Amino acid sequence: MTGLDRSRSLDEATLRYLNRAFGRRDEVRQTSLFPTNKPERLVVTLDTDSYPEGIDAVSLELRTYTNGDFHVSYHEARAGDRRRCRWDRHDQPHNARDHYHPLPDAGTAATVDQSYATDLTQAIEQTVLPWVDKRVGTLWESTTD
Template sequence: MRLLGSRLAALSMVESVHYFPLEKPDRVVASFEETYYPDVVDAAALELRLRLNGEFNLSYRERWAGDRWVCRWDRHPNTHNTDDHFHVPPRPSETTALDAEYPADMNDVLRLVFETIEARVNEVWAETTAPVYPTEYEFERQYELPYLTNP
């Protein structure tokens, strides 16, 4: 996880990386540069939790004036979906999760996660004159996510 964190720290959009913070000792948290986002977004971060058995949880969060926009990529056994699944924004839950197929290599998983984040950031910038706040947002398979397997 330290290696992935150091790769994240090298990205221009990443302001800082926190390794195993006290409140989340099993994670690496990358905070994004505020200037990467329009003023309507107060903060954004990506949390990584990786297991030696190949399981993972990657959670992307934006903070908007007291509200949050969140999505999550997961690989772990569960009762609600296949092991690989995506929890849709803005409020991930088991009932709205979609089956997915992620690459085996974690670097490739991070690549697709960053492609999705980039599409999200572009969407937020495109809406600066009339932003869609998290409470108004509805996921409609934006960003052309090729890893989703649900029809």
């Protein structure tokens, strides 16, 4: 657990619940719970059929802990370009406990304070999934310029 606060434990029950919930969504191509290369995560691969041509891959990666901390990352790849952003809840020196690292690289310098629902499943429904829907629209709009 290098780099992680040892006082928190992975919330496997919530990740299992989210794995089942994402597995029922039409826009999800596949889920991978605790993959060997990312054993503390749920990786959700989104179907790129609703994205403009040229978007090669889109995924969400989720980690959540029993102390309420979480990290949800959005990854987007096209023609060798990778973009990512991240919604976080954890204590650290650069921002409030709830914060967002925006595109294109989820860097700390551009991080903004946020306020998320207490429950991670609600934060995904109220914040992450609406952002993903808006991102798809933004990508389509950028192809018509």
